[in-house]
Amino acid sequence: MHPVIIFIVLAAILFVLALPYLASLSLYSLPVAVAWWLSKIPKGDGPKLADIPDEAGDAILERFKEQKRAAEAHVQSERRRGRAANVRFIEREDRFENRSNLGQGLNRSIEAGLAEIEELDEHIERLADPGLRRFLAWRNDYIAWCELGRYRGAVLGAVLGTIAGLVVLEVFDAAPSTVFVPNFIGPTIVYSLLFGWVGALLGLFLGRRHLATRAEAEIEAMEAAADDTQTEEHIVAATMPDEDWHEILGVAADASNDDIRQAYKAAIRRSHPDFVANMSENIQQAAVGETQRINDAYRRAKELRGF
Known part of the structure; x- marks a missing residue:
């Protein structure tokens, strides 16, 4: 006989033998689970952007800074490890020699850290x-709220599953007589709770999918509104007459040439059309205009400074 068939037969036998114990356990476990799910169901319509404190957005920024510090520490640690192992470091290329496996591994690790x-x-x-920070904090809170909302589906599934089990077992008189519960509780009630567990698990799954779709739609709507606002800000900024080049680049008028170059690279990276290729058409158009504005400011700075 095929091993798969043997496995299926053995699994079926074990399930039949365990069924009375599972049903009896459901008598106690399902009510406890439903009570716990009820305590987790969120109240209201979810978090509102206007109610998100600035501190929540600041915490997101701080997490990114912590990740950056950790990445910088990793790069420094890898460089120290290479020097401790006497792997030759090429200063002009800012990397270790690739002659050894250790050097190659260190370079890959450092490159990944720098990226x-x-x-x-x-x-x-x-x-x-700050507005973007608050929006990200709201998005995280809203997704978490939707995640908790799936417990509503679990409770509903448990109730409907139990009722369906009672009807099926009563109509077809299909409830086994073996149960390990007090005598005043009939086997039909006990075994119907197994149907309740099936309904609860199905409710968890379907509820999560429904709420994930809802969260995605709500977030997209908020992002679209934010895109429109950002587009208006870009248009207003782009039409401001005679704006100083250093204000556009975000540096002082007496900033050094190196500071100007770095500010230009940072500004052009934020507003380059490639960076917003996946965003709305309005944002892409605004990015083109902003890029031209930054390039014009940098051209004026170079003409003024002669570099």
Whole structure:
């Protein structure tokens, strides 16, 4: 006989033998689970953006900064490890020699750390906007609220499953007589609670999918509203006459040439059309205009400074 068939037969036998114990356990476990789910069901319509404190957004920014510090510590640790192992470090190329497996591994690890730092820098620069920080905090809270909302589906599934079990077992007189519960509780009630568990698990799954869809739609609506606001701000900024180049680049008028170059790179990275390629068409158009504005400011700075 095929091993798979043997496994299925043995599993079926074990399930039949365990069924009275599972049903009896459901008599105690399902009410406890339903009570716990009821305590977790969130109240109201979910968190509102206007109610999110600035501290919540600041905490998100701080987490990114902590990740950056951790990535920087990792890079420094890898460099110290390489020097301790006497792997030759090439200063002009800022890497270890690739002659050994250790050197190659260190370089890969350091490159990954530097790439992570660069990505975190971009996030930190974007999070300089307090409004964006609060929006991200609201999004996290709203997703968490929706996650808790799936317990409502679990309670509903448990109730409907138990009722369906009672009807089926009564109509077809299909409840086994073996149960390990007090005599005044009939086997039909006990075994119907197994149907309740099935309904509860199904309610958890379907409830989570429904609420995930709801959360996605709500977040997209908020992002669209934020995009429209951001577009208006870009248009207003782009039409301001005779704006000083150093104000556009975000530096002082007497900033050094190196500071100007770094500010330009940071500004162009934030507003480059490639960076917003996945956003709305309005944002992409605004990014093109902002990029031209930044390039014009940098051109004026170079003409003025002669570099």
